[in-house]
Amino acid sequence: MPVIIGIPRSLLFYKYYPLWKTFFEELGAEVTTSGHTTKAVLQEGLKLSVDEACLPVKVAFGHVQALRERVDYIFIPRLVSVSPREYICPKFLGFPDMVRQCVQGLPAIIDTSINMYRREGDMFRQFSEMGAHICKNPLKITAAYRKARSEMARFDSRVEAGMLPEEAFINREGIPGDGPDHRPTVAVVGHPYNIYDSFININLIKRLEESGINIVTADNVPERLVNSYAGTLNKKLFWTLGRRMVGAAYHFTDNPSIRGIIHVASFACGPDSMTGDMIERKVRRKGNLPFLNLILDEHTGEAGIVTRIEAFLDMVNMHGQASGI
Amino acid sequence: MIGFLGIDVGSVSTNLVYINEDGKVRESIYLRTNGRPIAALQRGLQEMTELLPPKTVIRGVGATGSGRHLAGIIAGADVVKNEITSHAVAASRVVPGVRTVLEIGGQDSKIIILRDGIVADFAMNTVCAAGTGSFLDQQAARLNIPIEKFGDLSLKSSSPVRIAGRCAVFAESDMIHKQQMGYDMPDILAGLCEALVRNYLNNVGKGKDISGTVVFQGGVAANQGMKAAFERALNIEVIIPPHFGVMGAVGASMLARDHVARGVPTRFKGFGAAESDFRAGSFECDGCPNMCEVVEIRKDGSVIARWGDRCGKWSTRMDRRKISS
Numbered sequence: 054m055p056v057i058i059g060i061p062r063s064l065l066f067y068k069y070y071p072l073w074k075t076f077f078e079e080l081g082a083e084v085t086t087s088g089h090t091t092k093a094v095l096q097e098g099l100k101l102s103v104d105e106a107c108l109p110v111k112v113a114f115g116h117v118q119a120l121r122e123r124v125d126y127i128f129i130p131r132l133v134s135v136s137p138r139e140y141i142c143p144k145f146l147g148f149p150d151m152v153r154q155c156v157q158g159l160p161a162i163i164d165t166s167i168n169m170y171r172r173e174g175d176m177f178r179q180f181s182e183m184g185a186h187i188c189k190n191p192l193k194i195t196a197a198y199r200k201a202r203s204e205m206a207r208f209d210s211r212v213e214a215g216m217l218p219e220e221a222f223i224n225r226e227g228i229p230g231d232g233p234d235h236r237p238t239v240a241v242v243g244h245p246y247n248i249y250d251s252f253i254n255i256n257l258i259k260r261l262e263e264s265g266i267n268i269v270t271a272d273n274v275p276e277r278l279v280n281s282y283a284g285t286l287n288k289k290l291f292w293t294l295g296r297r298m299v300g301a302a303y304h305f306t307d308n309p310s311i312r313g314i315i316h317v318a319s320f321a322c323g324p325d326s327m328t329g330d331m332i333e334r335k336v337r338r339k340g341n342l343p344f345l346n347l348i349l350d351e352h353t354g355e356a357g358i359v360t361r362i363e364a365f366l367d368m369v370n371m372h373g374q375a376s377g378i
Numbered sequence: 379m380i381g382f383l384g385i386d387v388g389s390v391s392t393n394l395v396y397i398n399e400d401g402k403v404r405e406s407i408y409l410r411t412n413g414r415p416i417a418a419l420q421r422g423l424q425e426m427t428e429l430l431p432p433k434t435v436i437r438g439v440g441a442t443g444s445g446r447h448l449a450g451i452i453a454g455a456d457v458v459k460n461e462i463t464s465h466a467v468a469a470s471r472v473v474p475g476v477r478t479v480l481e482i483g484g485q486d487s488k489i490i491i492l493r494d495g496i497v498a499d500f501a502m503n504t505v506c507a508a509g510t511g512s513f514l515d516q517q518a519a520r521l522n523i524p525i526e527k528f529g530d531l532s533l534k535s536s537s538p539v540r541i542a543g544r545c546a547v548f549a550e551s552d553m554i555h556k557q558q559m560g561y562d563m564p565d566i567l568a569g570l571c572e573a574l575v576r577n578y579l580n581n582v583g584k585g586k587d588i589s590g591t592v593v594f595q596g597g598v599a600a601n602q603g604m605k606a607a608f609e610r611a612l613n614i615e616v617i618i619p620p621h622f623g624v625m626g627a628v629g630a631s632m633l634a635r636d637h638v639a640r641g642v643p644t645r646f647k648g649f650g651a652a653e654s655d656f657r658a659g660s661f662e663c664d665g666c667p668n669m670c671e672v673v674e675i676r677k678d679g680s681v682i683a684r685w686g687d688r689c690g691k692w693s694t695r696m697d698r699r700k701i702s703s
Contacts, residue, residue, distance in 0.1 A: 093667035252668075256688065333585065341498045348504060355686075356444055361502065364462035368497045375496050 055083045056187050058163070059124030061116035062087045064109060064145060065132060067218045067245035068272075072205040073128060076180060079197030080188040085124060087116040090252035094119055095351065101155045107319040108253060108350050109246045110144050110151075117152055121159060126186065127152075128163045134170035139293040142324065161186075213275050217258070217268070218249055236267040237369060240305040242298050242332065243317030244325070245272060253349060254317060255358045264366055269311070271301035278304050295324040302332040306339050313343035313369040320350030343368040379434045382638075383426070383646070384631025385419065385453055386464070386624065387411065387445030390484020390512060391597060392418035393624040394426050396434075397631045401471065405429045406624045408597075415445040416656045419452055423652040438638035439646045440464070440630030444486075451675055451683045452656055454647035457633045464629030466490045466497045469593045471632055472619045476591045480608065480616070481625070482578065482598035484511045489583050501582050509578040511598045513546045517553065517570060521563070525601075528567060532603030535568035543573025571607040579611060590614045595625040654678055663687060 058077050060066060066086070074084045087094070090112050098115030106114075120127055129152060132145040149164035165183040169175050177198060184194040211221040239261060241248050248254060248270055261268055271279070274297075283290060283300030290296040298316075305311045316332055318325035329346050336344045345365040347358065381404065386393040388411060396405040407425050411418045441447075441455035442464040450458040469479045470492055479490040487510050491499040503509060518525045539561050542552045549570070556566055579588075592614050598604055599622040608616045621628055638644055657676045662669050672692045675683040684692040 091667035092669050330585070337587070341493060344499065346501075357502070357504075360444075360460045360462065363460040364497070364500055367460070367463040368500070371496045375494070 055081055056125045057123070058082045058084050058126045058128050058187070059120035059160075060084060060086050060128045061113055061120060062089065063113035063116040063250070064148070064246050065135075065141075067249045069205070070218075070222060071208040072201050073130075075204040076184065076197050076201035077128070077187070079200050080184055080193060082126075082187050085120070087119040090115070090250050092252070095252065099351065103151060103155070105321075106144060106151075107322050109244065109250075109319055110148065111351065112246075112250065112253060113148065114152065114155065117156055117159075121156065124160055126161045126163050127159065130183070131164050131166040133166055133168035134293070135167060136293045137169060137172055138289070139291050139296065140170070141293060142322075212272050215269070215273055217270065218245065218272065234267050236265050237312045237373060238267040238269055238310055239313045239315060239369065240302070240311050241268055241270050241315050241317060242302045242305070242328075243271075243315075244294050244298075244319070244322075247317045247319060247349060254347075255349075255355055257315075257317065257347070257358070257362070260359070260362055261366075264362075266366070266369075269305075271297050274301040274304055282307075292324045295328045298328045299331055302328075303335055306335055306342060311342070312373060313345070313365065315345045315347060315365065318346060318348045320348050341372065343372055379431055380437055381434065382631045382635045383436055383439045383453070384624075384627035384629065384634065385422070385439065385441045385449045385455070386443040386461075386626035386630060387415045387419055387441070387449045388443040388461075388483055388626070389486070391623075392422055392443075392445075393627040394422040395621065395624050395627040395631050396426060396430060397628070397635065399437075399635075401632060401635060403621050403624075403628055406621055406627070408623050411445075415448055416452065416658060419445075419449055420652045420656070423453065423649050427649045427652070436644065436646050436648075438631075438634035438644045440627075440632070440634035440637075442626045442630040447683075447685060448658070448675065452647075452651055452677075454645040454651070455634070456642065456645050457630065457637045459630055459633050461486075461626055462488060462490060462500050462502070463497070464626045464633065465595065466492060466500075466629070467632055468625040468629030469595065469619070470495045472621075472625075472628070473591060473593050473617055476593045476617075478586075478588045478590070478592045480578070480583075480592065480594045481596040482510055482594075482604070483596040483626075484515075486510060487578055487582050487596070489578075489586055489588075491586055491588075499586060501584075501586065503582050509543070509574050509581060511596070513549075514570070514574070514598060514601065516546075517550065520550075521557075521567075523563075523567075529600065529602035529604065531564050532567035532571055532601075533564075533606060535562070535564040537565060538572050539565045539569035541566070541569040541573040543570075543577040549573055568603055568607070571601070571603040572611070575604065575607040575611050588612060588614075592616050594618050595622040597623050599623070660686070663692065665689075665691060 077084050094115035097118045098111040102111040102114040129149045131149050132141045134140050163186050180198045181194050279297050279300035282303035283296045316329045318329050336342050381396050381398045384395045392409045392411045394407045397403050407422050409418050439455045440457040441449040442459050442461050446458050465481050469476050481488045488502045518528050539556050543549050594616045599618045605616050655678050660671050660673045663672050670687045673686045
C-alpha cells in the first residue's frame with residue numbers, strides 16, 4: 054500500500070501543484086487533493102481558523118479539514134520564500150503552526166520549510182528533507198526532484214502560453230492552435246488563490262467568460278517581462294506575489310490589446326491594498342483604461358460583485374465603441 | 379401616447395418613471411420598498427396606470443436596482459441593467475457634460491466618473507452603510523425631526539459641530555454627546571451632513587478625480603444640507619437634477635428606449651402584472667456541499683423564474699420561452 058499524501062487545494066496550490074505532485078508520486082506516494090472550495094469547506098474553515106486571518110487562509114483551514122481523515126500525510130509546506138531576496142506572506146509561514154493548534158485529529162504533517170531567500174539552490178536540500186518523510190533513498194529523491202522540476206517547467210510554459218492553471222494541470226499537450234481571438238481581453242490581476250478559486254471570487258472567471266471576455270492573468274506573463282516592469286519601481290517589492298501582480302499589471306497597461314484590468318484583493322490583506330493602489334495610479338496616469346478593484350471577504354454578497362462586474366463590462370464596451378474597436 | 383417605463387427596485391425605495399418618445403420624464407413615482415419588493419413594484423405599476431392616460435402604449439421597459447432581476451421578470455423588462463450604468467446614462471443625458479456623479483441612496487452610495495459621456499471609473503460603498511440615506515433616516519427619527527425638514531433645518535446652522543462620521547454607530551454616540559453638551563440642533567444636523575460627506579469622499583470617493591460638472595442624485599439629494607456640505611468640501615457647484623430621486627429609473631427607461639429603437643418588440647407584460655399573484659420563495663439545494671439558496675418566483679402558483687444557484691442546475695432548467703409567456 055503506497056502512503057497517501059493530501060495536498061490542500063488552497064494558497065499556493067495553483068502555483069506549485071505539478072511540482073509537489075510529481076515529486077511525491079516519483080517517490081512512490083499516492084497524491085490526492087481536496088475538492089474545490091464549497092460553502093461547506095468555508096464553514097469548516099471559519100470554525101477552525103483564527104479570526105483575524107484573511108479569507109484565503111480561512112478557506113485553507115477548510116481544505117485541511119476536508120483531507121484530514123482520508124490521508125496518511127497532509128502536505129503543508131512552511132512557505133517562507135520562493136525567490137531570492139523576497140518573501141511570501143507571513144501567514145503562510147505560520148500556517149502549519151496554526152493548523153496544528155486549531156485542527157483536532159490530524160494525520161502526520163509534512164511541513165518542511167521552503168526558504169529560498171538566500172539562494173534558489175537551497176530548494177534541493179529542502180526537497181530532500183521533504184522526501185525523507187516517505188523515502189530513505191537519496192538517489193531516488195534526487196531523481197524525483199529533477200523530474201518534478203522539469204514537470205514544473207512544462208506547466209509554467211503552458212501557463213505562460215495562455216492557459217489558466219486548472220486547465221494546465223489536466224491539458225498537458227500545450228496550447229491547441231485556436232486561431233486569433235476576437236473577444237475583448239480583460240486582465241485579471243490577483244493572488245492565484247483568489248482568482249482561480251471560483252468560490253472565493255464568486256465565479257469571477259466564469260462570469261467574464263460567459264460575457265464573451267477573453268481572460269489573461271498575471272501568471273500568463275513570463276517572469277522576464279514581469280521583472281522588467283517591476284524593475285521600473287523606485288524600490289524593489291519584496292513580496293513575491295505582489296511583485297508579480299504589479300509587474301504584470303504594468304505590462305498590461307502597455308499592451309493595447311488589453312481592454313481593462315480587474316484587481317482582485319482580499320479584505321484586510323496589506324500587500325493587496327498597496328498593489329491595488331499602485332496599479333490604479335499607473336492606470337490613471339496612462340489614461341482611461343477601465344479599472345476595477347474587487348475586494349473579497351466571506352461577507353461578499355453575489356449581488357455586489359455582479360453589479361460591479363456588469364458595470365465594469367459596460368465601461369469596457371463603451372470605451373471600445375468610443376475608440377472604434 | 380407612446381412612451382417607455384423605467385423601474386428601479388432598490389433596497390429602500392422602488393421608483394417608476396414614464397418617459398415620452400423624446401425622452402422627457404412625464405410621470406414619476408417614489409415608493410418605499412419596505413422589504414417587500416414585489417408588492418412595492420405592483421403598487422407602483424397600479425399607481426402608474428392611474429396617472430397615465432387610458433390609451434398609453436408602452437414601447438419598452440428597463441429595470442435596474444438591486445431588485446432588477448425580480449422586476450425584470452415581473453414586469454417583462456427589455457433591458458435589465460446595473461445601477462451604475464443606469465445612473466450614469468441618466469446623468470449624462472439630463473446634464474450634458476457631467477464629469478462626476480455623486481449618488482447616495484438608501485443603503486448604498488456610489489461615485490461615477492465620466493469623461494466625454496463615457497464612464498471612466500466608478501466605486502460603490504462596501505459593507506459599510508455609514509454614508510447612506512438610511513443612516514440619516516435613523517438619526518432624523520431619533521431626533522424626532524421629519525426627514526423632509528432635516529436639510530432646511532441644517533441650513534440654519536452658523537457653525538457646524540464636528541461629528542465623527544467614520545462609522546454610523548460611533549457617529550450616533552458622538553451626536554448624543556454633542557447634544558447633551560448643549561449644542562444647537564441645526565449645528566448638529568449640519569455637522570452630521572459634513573460627517574457624511576467626509577465619510578463618502580474618504581471611502582467611496584477615495585482617489586477619484588472629482589471635477590466639475592458635478593451632479594448629485596439619489597434620494598439623499600433631497601437634503602439641501604448635504605448639497606451645501608458637498609459644495610463646501612469640494613469647492614465646486616453641485617447640480618441637483620430635477621428628478622434626482624428617481625435617476626436610476628430614468629436611466630433604465632432611456633436604455634429601454636435605445637434598445638427598442640433597433641426595432642425589437644417589447645417584452646412588457648402589461649399593467650395587469652399588478653393583479654397577478656406573485657410569490658417569491660427560496661430553498662436550499664442539497665445537490666452538493668455549496669448548499670446554494672435558490673430563489674423561486676411563482677406567478678399564480680406556477681414557477682416562472684429561479685436563480686441563485688452556482689451551477690445553473692435550477693436556473694437553466696427554466697425554459698426561456700415559458701418565462702416570456
